[in-house]
Amino acid sequence: MLHSFTYNITIEEMKKLLIVDDDLAFSFQLEQLFKDSYDIDKSVDGMGALGKINDQLYDCIILDIDILGGVDGYEVLKGIKGQSKTKRIPVIVLTNAGYEKKDSFMKMGADEYFVKGETSMEDLESVVAKWINSPVRTSEED
Secondary structure, three states, rough: OOOOOOOOOOOOOOEEEEEEEEOOHHHHHHHHHOOOEEEEEOOHHHHHHHHHHHHHHOEEEEEOOOEEOOOHHOOOHHHHHHOOOOOOOOEEEEEOHHHHHHHHHHOHHHHHHHHHHHOOHHHHHHHHHHHHOOHHHHHHHH
């Protein structure tokens, strides 16, 4: 006899993904891609992103480099990697800036670096799944 089970995962149990991008259409596209798998939060500027990161622990962050609001992706990454409670959160840089900035962002602690126009949504989905399911250590574990 076959048994059927239904699993209801509440939003509190879902992994938390922060999308930091000032391109609203692209941010919406990413939200649609990930909304069934993760608890999505978004920020359109760097200052807002840093505020969200200080208020809540995320399992993964997708970060654009050239974002509005006075605080760019470089400063956001620096803020994430400079705090003991957030430094181990995987950060995936996804940008239109090209590959010329890749080395500096990887040295700062970015876990992945992709150019938007050269990365498929399927590839991005699989990279996020890899990182978001990796163990994240918080400051209590350091």
